[in-house]
Amino acid sequence: MLRYFSEKKYNHLVKDYVTAKTIYNFIEEIGVGAYGVAYLLEDMNTHKKYVLKRLKTKHRHKKKIRQKFDQEISILNEIELPNVPKLVSKGEISGIPFYIMDYIEGKTFEQSIFQDGQIFSLKQSMQITKELLQILIEFHKKGIVHRDLRIPNILLKDNTLHIIDFGLAAYMKPELQLDKINNPKRAENHISDLYYIGHFLLFLLYSTYTPTKKKERSWQEELLLPQEVIEYIERLLIIRPAFSSAADALQSLPLREHIENTNIY
């Protein structure tokens, strides 16, 4: 209960700070996660929108979490790609670190699939995967793994993919050996991002799926996919030998002809 009031009180501090000390208007709170709170701001002059993200008050004295938050800011600053919100500024409000970044005015895949009921054909899903892999190659070239490429963190804005939430991102450890990785989601190399892409792709493909049998089956049985696509996803999910890099995964994407010969769309 006390924590609830502490966060509420801090929301007022953020609002007062933004109003008194910045060029932005405070619009609203847009999300509360495990570590942070995000607010929408608008530049008074240009009316361009921004996001202020700050650490939760309960984490203010936790050294490791503060370091992770600092790393999130550094990574965002270093990544500098058109598909990622640009870091605008950083600071502290009453001892709590925050940063301001571009607001990506788009739709997350979570919203498209679950709110709008949008469906993605196999061809569209593979095209989106291809574009995602192209972005990933750029991340990895800069030595950064995102490690949280889930449907709420991937947005479509003006037909271009954007990636947000670098809260779990890490600097790559290229020397990591595959047999030393216990949890692919947390791996500090390309394996993590490719593993997440495997799940992301399954979310896209399941958008066309209507259950025909009462009993739940495996995705390999439920989704009527061409064998090449099944094997491709199995490699992303490390059910089969993993890809050596995002570039390898891009090069190995099942050929268009194979996909177009199916009756799934």
Ligand SMILES: Nc1ncnc2c1ncn2[C@@H]1O[C@H](COP(=O)(O)OP(=O)(O)OP(=O)(O)O)[C@@H](O)[C@H]1O
């Ligand atoms: N740059 C951005 N542009 C558009 N929306 C954003 C941006 N950054 C965050 N959001 C939105 O704000 C909300 C909060 O996001 P945020 O990344 O702070 O945390 P989270 O994913 O909810 O949780 P966690 O702190 O556990 O990572 C989400 O709904 C997200 O879609």
